[in-house]
Amino acid sequence: MSATELARSIPKAELHIHIEGSLEPELIFALAERNGVSLPYASVEALRAAYAFTDLQSFLDIYYAGASVLLQEGDFYDMAWAYFERARADNVVHAELFFDPQTHTARGVSMGIVMEGLSRACADAKQKLGVSASLILCFLRHLSEEDAFTTLEAALPYREHFIGVGLDSSELGHPPEKFERVFARCRDLGLKLVAHAGEEGPPEYMWQAIDLLKVQRIDHGIACLQDPLLVAELAHTRLPLTVCPLSNLKLCVVDDLRDHPLKKMLEAGLCVTVNSDDPAYFGGYMNANFVQTVEALNLSKEDVVALARNSFEAAFVDSEQRRRFMQMVSAAQTA
Ligand code: ADE
Ligand code: ZN
Numbered sequence: 001m002s003a004t005e006l007a008r009s010i011p012k013a014e015l016h017i018h019i020e021g022s023l024e025p026e027l028i029f030a031l032a033e034r035n036g037v038s039l040p041y042a043s044v045e046a047l048r049a050a051y052a053f054t055d056l057q058s059f060l061d062i063y064y065a066g067a068s069v070l071l072q073e074g075d076f077y078d079m080a081w082a083y084f085e086r087a088r089a090d091n092v093v094h095a096e097l098f099f100d101p102q103t104h105t106a107r108g109v110s111m112g113i114v115m116e117g118l119s120r121a122c123a124d125a126k127q128k129l130g131v132s133a134s135l136i137l138c139f140l141r142h143l144s145e146e147d148a149f150t151t152l153e154a155a156l157p158y159r160e161h162f163i164g165v166g167l168d169s170s171e172l173g174h175p176p177e178k179f180e181r182v183f184a185r186c187r188d189l190g191l192k193l194v195a196h197a198g199e200e201g202p203p204e205y206m207w208q209a210i211d212l213l214k215v216q217r218i219d220h221g222i223a224c225l226q227d228p229l230l231v232a233e234l235a236h237t238r239l240p241l242t243v244c245p246l247s248n249l250k251l252c253v254v255d256d257l258r259d260h261p262l263k264k265m266l267e268a269g270l271c272v273t274v275n276s277d278d279p280a281y282f283g284g285y286m287n288a289n290f291v292q293t294v295e296a297l298n299l300s301k302e303d304v305v306a307l308a309r310n311s312f313e314a315a316f317v318d319s320e321q322r323r324r325f326m327q328m329v330s331a332a333q334t335a
Pocket of ligand 2: 016018168196219277
């Protein structure tokens, strides 16, 4: 079996997927029609043609516009269910989904509608597809910390529906330190903590995420190679980095997938994982990310196994579940 074939078939966890970033143009148009929302694009093709991004912000502007069609509980369910079907096809056996409640509550959609729709899809993913799934609530970092506190309070009646919190949206100019107090509160509540850092921002933002927010994983983190001390720290602690190769390419963080730092990060002993970020916008789901990265960086079968094992090492699951996932990886290796 080639490294590419193994990359497709190996069981894996996806830990960095914004569920609103899985909204395909066809579903955006179907939901717009169902809900009577008008879109500033004439057709699916016209919308897709607008997906020519120059940086993170140019993407976020379209991503938030796309999410405007989500109004009812069933819309959130349908979006997540469509993702789970694709994840299953890519041999994703465990997924931790980011969602951005502020994008919805700002439009008058209640927290309950968002939570109920997404968590019903997670329950069905487990029951009907055998994909275990959980939710991570992300605070939008371009908004204030006060807004994040308000969002947390609104989410607490649904505490059993999410396992942790994250930090996403426009990175530059919004350092992790801005959210130190709300993350401390989330830590007290026993929530898992993650944050986007080192996507477009500097290694300093990754240090802040580690030292001030006390995160258990960093999303992206590819800026770490600019700072040898940070690399040494990450290698020592095995703090996981949820890397998204096609996202980095589409948002012009790297010019060519052959220049992507993932292989160097693996060689440095970091706990790197492969993820799709916003697959409907960046040209591919998990296996597209795996396969294109394997081919661009000439990764070996051992590298593919390391990436799959890292995804389960980094997953927020109990030790018994982790052991079962690791066994699945071993079985796929010898198959
Ligand atoms: N929200 C959705 N995708 C994102 C990304 N790649 N970076 C920051 N915020 C996001
Ligand atoms: Zn992301």
